[in-house]
Amino acid sequence: MTAGPGDTLSTEDTKESAAGAQHGAKGKKQLRGDIEGLRAVAVGTVLLYHVGIPFMPGGFVGVDVFFVISGFLITSLLLREASKSGRISIADFYARRARRLLPAASVVLVFTAVVGWFVLSGQDRANLGTDVIAATFYVINWALAYRSVDYLAEDAAPSSLQHYWSLSVEEQFYVVWPLVIILGLFLARRTRARPKPLLFGLLSLIALASLVYSVLHTESDPATAYFYTTTRVWELAIGALLAFLVLRLTSLPRIAAEALAGIGLVMIVCSAFLLSSGTPWPSGWALLPTVGAALVIAGGCATQATVTARLLSIGPMVWIGGISYAIYLWHWPLIILTKAAWPEVRIRHLVVVGILSIVLAWLTKHLVEDPVRFHPGLSAKASRGLLFGAASMLVTALVGGAVWASVPKLDEAAPVDGATALVASPDADPWEVRQDVGAVTPTSGEVTPDPAVAPEDVPAYYDDECQIQPGDSEVDTTCVYGDPEGERTIALLGDSKMGQWFPAVVAIAEQEGWRVELYLKSACTFTHDSKEADCAEFGRNVSAHFDDEGAPDIALVSQGAPNGKTLREGSTAAVKELQDQGTDVVVLADSPRPGSEPVYTCVEENPEDFSRCAFPAKDEGRDGTGTPLLRDVAEATDAPFVDLNQWICPPGEQCPPVIGTTLVYRQGSHVTASYVRSLTPMLYRSLARLDLTERDSSQITVDDVP
Incomplete structure (x- = not known):
């Protein structure tokens, strides 16, 4: 499905293109160092929080930072495609997402299913089986939302795949968002309205509605609000809206860019150190890290010479940012399965587990992610990428089904004494x-x-x-x-x-x-x-x-x-x-x-x-x-x-x-x-x-x- 040839956006200059942080063929990437460093900050706070480091009680905000980054980058890509070719290819878009996300995600899902089968209790194995299937099809956030209010699940251990909820939220958003852009382009052509302002206004309404709903739902039912897609759309939308403003942001004075990026980084850091699991979330509090992430990205659109951008662009930060997706995938299953196998495990042991997740992430990126993502055969045609994605999902779903099937089934009519x-x-x-x-x-x-x-x-x-x-x-x-x-x-x-x-x-x-x-x-x-x-x-x-x-x-x-x-x-x-x-x-x-x-x-x-x-x-x-x-x-x-x-x-x-x-x-x-x-x-x-x-x-x- 594509937009028609007449559904074009105005062509932007090369300065805007560079500010949007492109990813090209292997070895030919044009990266924004500050965004890679921001990824490192996001995954670092999440990792330290999950390991149990006591001085970072709000480390969960790293996920919210990821949402903003993802919203910005993916929307920049879609707008750039519409601007250059006058259309958006849904098939190409989903094929790219499949090659980017599924290789590492599938490896971790299979690993978790196999190891979890050996170390988890029967009921947790049953949950693991269903969670593998739900994570495979990117709906695990809804499964976790249901379980969070299930009065019968109070004894259940945290899911080894609980962190996949955020990936599910993102992918659900990106199932709909390209279609919204295509619809906006179609309406713009019919009404002769300017495409960008129309899309910006449409996305602004979606973001505002989601934010209001997030605040209200968090107040009435915080357990489910954390996992709902509808309470998180506004976070992705903040990044998406920022992508529409790149050209304007490139003209920011140096001092303004310095202030925006610096204030934004401080907001993120304060969120990680001052907020806690007792803070209603996402609600309005989530504006602190998300707006902070948006300010860092906005400042970097103007120049990469700010103190914040240079700090985020140092080698180790960029390196961690480059493997942040794989780190995020690996760290949580390793922590949960370690705790299941050795209940008396302490923080110092979990720190070692966290380091192991970084090592595995590096190996996964170079042995799995990049070879598949940049494979000439798979990237040549969208149909091949989509077929690969379908095959990957089928394999992981079958593995999840096998784990679920291995658990004994309840006989409600069994005789009892x-x-x-x-x-x-x-x-x-x-x-x-x-x-x-x-x-x-x-x-x-x-x-x-x-x-x-x-x-x-x-x-x-x-x-x-x-x-x-x-x-x-x-x-x-x-x-x-x-x-x-x-x-x-x-x-x-x-x-x-x-x-x-x-x-x-x-x-x-x-x-x-x-x-x-x-x-x-x-x-x-x-x-x-x-x-x-x-x-x-x-x-x-x-x-x-x-x-x-x-x-x-x-x-x-x-x-x-x-x-x-x-x-x-x-x-x-x-x-x-x-x-x-x-x-x-x-x-x-x-x-x-x-x-x-x-x-x-x-x-x-x-x-x-x-x-x-x-x-x-x-x-x-x-x-x-x-x-x-x-x-x-x-x-x-x-x-x-x-x-x-x-x-x-x-x-x-x-x-x-x-x-x-x-x-x-x-x-x-x-x-x-x-x-x-x-x-x-x-x-x-x-x-x-x-x-x-x-x-x-x-x-x-x-x-x-x-």
Whole structure:
């Protein structure tokens, strides 16, 4: 796809062309030393930050500097092509991008996939497989954005390919940006408008919209804002807009160029040293390094004789800048895989890893990048470059698929014993925990689910997006299960610690003919008052919904937040209001809380001795973090309090990781859906003893496991 012959830009003089920093054939490059040095600053700050150097808490701003540089150089190239030939060849553009980016990117992806398969845990291998595929097709930023707010991914290690998010943002921008230029040229021809001003205005609007969105989205949902393309477009656009001003900038007086470049470099350095991971990002704060980078480039358009340009153009800086792309690719996987293989690694060891990434980057550039990029056969025709790109992407995608396929898959219908194995006498009523607990808490053998896929063993309602995410407070009335026409309705109220009981509740509802409604919100207690405004608003919205549409017959309430006056009073008020509407409220204890290490990971790493993964039952162990608050709410409202934790952590000093043949924990203190299924008879009997079920407790057996 190309612009038509008449869609021309005015021809610029050679001075502008030189200021734009061209890249020609191998050995015939016209480089701007200050931009190469700026690349070195960008990758250096990122490398030092990721290695863990404490004096540079804002080193992540190097990525933002890269965005500006990339926006400037690529747009300069596109404008130069349009000016010289009167058209933009999309095929040529993407072929050049493929030859430039894919060789090194593919090598690092394959390396990471292979090494990661050996050193990462099962769940992290599964994430690695999907991340390789997502990175291959330049959409990993969206995958990471989803994972950043996935309440089920809190135990997941940082992705070995997390840094590919910025490459994805760039490439997504450059899928669209050439098309926008072509559209602008077409409109200019039709309207007889001047192409450059029209394109400049169009890009300015895009940049402004993205900046406003970035500020607003970072404020409302910072976890996803960091990875979204839409919150980053303005950073690339700053560099792109600068490319339109090159001719004007070449006429800057020396003193002005000196001031711009110097101020810009200071802004970047201050960003790296004064900002931190606690700074809302990208938001308006990102203007500091991005505008700084733009000022450095602007000053260099006028002259390369400024103090800043000469400093950035010294040999070592230019050398690092020349391999900065490969350094960026290599450093993060090496750091993450090293930490996975040797968890006790220290900063001094990671510094060595950082140096190794520089060595590998140099080798990659000379053995992989340049030979492919400047290969006469591949560069002769765009179709060859595109075919090479497609082949590279296919290979890495297949490697990622192989890694993903190597991880065991979850069998949601697998039979489980779990809690039922603890019953001393199945014919008794009530049931008691057997004395010889050790007989049903194995220390080795196969378990369900396989630890490698434990984080996937979640209630089915997650697939239906029936857990409200942070920042959202609207009630979803479509989350209905069981018998939608059932005469009685049971509602689940609280956070994911209430939601984890979903498999058992639905199984009971199917026996009783109940309608099941979900009012669950991540990390939010059912409350009318909370330090988190969206939690309190959601609770009030749920109560208002019950006022308008009718309250449920039964409500189960649970949560995992620690006790606090505001939350306790807000939850008490919410439960009382529900009771006043005629609802039978049952408060369910929070599940036991393991230590900081994920239990499923420990079980996977200790297949011959599960006992290493047991944790103390004292303190928050058997009670769980949220139980004290729940007890207080139950007492204040005279609501029945049901504690089934003896069936999750049986009497003793330690809470076992495996009971029967069932793995207990999937993520944090969340119980696997498989184990919750085994708890169905216990919950069923508890509700029966409260006269809330048709079946009598004696009619409920250990065989009533879905």
